[in-house]
Amino acid sequence: MPLPFLASLYFDGLPPWFPDPIRLLKVSTALTTIAATKWYTSGRSNGSERDMHGRVVLMTGGTSGIGAATAADLAQRGAQLVLLTRQPPTDPFLVEYIDDLRARTANQMIYAEQVDLADLYSVRQFATRWIDNAPPRRLDMIVLCAATMVPPGGRRVETAEGVEMTWMVNFLANFHLLGILSPAIRAQPFDRDVRIVVPTCSSYISAPKLDGGEEQQQQLVGKKKGGKDGQDWTPGKAYARSKLALMTFAKAYQKHLDAYIRPDELPMNAKVVIVDPGLARSPGTRRWLTRGSLWGLLLYLVFYPFAWLFLKSCEMAAQSLLFATMESSLVRPPGARLIKECMEVDCARKDVEDEEVAKKLWESSDKLIEWIEKEQAVKRARAKKEQEKKDEEAKKEQEKKDEAAKNAAQVEEIESLLGAIKTGKAKEAQKKNGKKGKAGGNIWGRPTHSPLRNSSHCHPVFFTNKLRRPPLHVLSGSQSSPVAHGYVYQDAPRGGEKSAGPRL
Structure with missing residues (x-):
């Protein structure tokens, strides 16, 4: 069969149903280019493996985007996940999400704890509950996937404590959380592989220089701490600066862990890993591209083929995070290495490792958190006192109402008793009158009867x-x-x- 067909091609040429070779070459070239572009932009896959059964993982941002894809993969490998979410564990969406994740991964060791990264008091409440345990709780990994950004052209947003939202969620809350959990990390056994995974973004390359001083921290709090509201604030600069500060802190935090001397005098086993997952079709990226508007969303849907071609899926973007959690070579020093496309790369800025900037950033962040917590503690105490006063007034008012109701009930009971007594006396008098009428008669010798009753x-x-x-x-x-x-x-x-x- 092939020989006659080849002979026909040789002697008679291409059959009439065969497409034009030039057009076929163009189509094949286009499809090959698209496939090669998609393969390149999708990034590398994680080839490392690690037994995750029984390992306790604290994770922020594990309900959407790249964090959700990472959480699903870790849960499927048997890890015990503790998702730190802004919603309470009783939230219907969160309950349904956890039930679905348990069903898909066949892993029932998935839980949720409420931690609002926009509230330092909420972060402290969870972290102190976690470390307030004897013996120390097991902790194998911390994955900080939560982040936020303001769409281009958006206005500056501040938290209830007066801190710029991007700075609070992307840096200050993570700084506060790891600072309180530091004793729990250092208390883990020597043979336990503890990792702190810190995702970042390539936008840190274009971030303004970070001096780390208190003056810059005051500008991020605005007028509430005496500083000036930054005139050069833009959503892009705010996001890039928060990622640069987080990377600088991650480098300093690794040195902080390495400087700890264990009671058994063994080397510290905890390692910080910085990960750049790349550009992905995550909710954050979609919000950035659409500028947070419906018209932008419409354009995004129209040009979605280009987004599909040049942006990773959340599952492929999570591969670098999974590599950071499973690669065995990352246990060896030094720590705080940068991972991109499932391999170690160098930082694009040298000031990330500047110890002087990191020290100023650490000290100024501590002072800022201390000032905010003192101010919020005073407000909570004042609100608690006012609430107690309101509760006391409500209690007194309720006591008055109860006393009035009790008195009314007593009066009603006395009136009912008096009515019953009067009714009894009336019946008794009526019975006596009836007996007298039957016993006596009239002057004619006949019993006296009422003419109406005995007519x-x-x-x-x-x-x-x-x-x-x-x-x-x-x-x-x-x-x-x-x-x-x-x-x-x-x-x-x-x-x-x-x-x-x-x-x-």
Whole structure:
């Protein structure tokens, strides 16, 4: 069969149904270029493996984007995940998400803890609860995937504590969390591989220079701490500066862990790993590209093929994070290495490792957190006092209402008792009057009955008004005849002589 076909091609040329070779070459070249571009932009896959069963992982930002893809892969490998979320664990969305993640990964060791990274007090509450345990809780890994950004053209946003939102969530909250959890990290056994994974972004390359001083921290708090609201603030600069500060702190935090002398005098085993996952089609990137508007979202949908071609999926962007959590060579010193595309790379800026800038940044951040927490503690104490005052007033008001209701109930009970007594006395008097009427009779020797009640025994004339006033006595004779007084004689029944004659 192939030989006759090849012979036909040789002697007769291409069959009529075969497409034009030039057009076929163009289409093939285009498809090959698209495939090669997609393969290149998707990045490298993680080839490292590690047994994650029983390992405890604290994770922020694990409910969306790259963090959700990382959490799903770690859960599928058997890790015990503790997701730090802004919503409480009873939130319906969070409950459904965790149930679905448990079902997809066949891992029931997935939990949630409420930690609002925009609130330093919430961060302190969780971290102090975590370290307040004897013996120390197991902790194998901390993955800080949570981040925020303001869309281009957006206005500066501040937290309830007065700190610029991007700086608070991307840097200050992570600084506060790791600072409090430091004793729990250093208390882990020597043979336990503890890693702190810190994602970053290539935008740190274009960030303004970080002096790390208190003056810059004051500008990020605005007028609430006496500083000036930065006039050169833009969403891009704010995001890049927060990532540069986080990388500088990560380098300094590794030195902080290495300087700790263990009681057993063994070297410190915790390692910080900085990861650049690259550009991905995550919710944050989509919000940045659409500028947070519906028209931008419409344009994003129209040009989605280009986003699909040049941006990674969240699953592929998570490969570098998974490499940082599983690669065995990262255990060896030095720490705080930068990972990109599942391999170690050098930092593009040397000031990331500047110890003087890192020291100023650390000290100024400590002072800023101390000042904010003192101010917020005063506000909470004042709010608590006002709430207690309101509760006391409400309690007194409720006591007054209860006392009034109690008095009203007592009055009602007394009135009901008095009514019952009166009713009983009336019934008793009525019974006595009834007994007297039955025992006595009238002057005619007949029992006194009410003419209305016993009308069948009375003559119709007895219903006149004269009968209601009977005479005091009835005399014999014509002058005092009973008839003259309104009485009517009634013929006696026929009988003997003794009964003959009229009878009253």
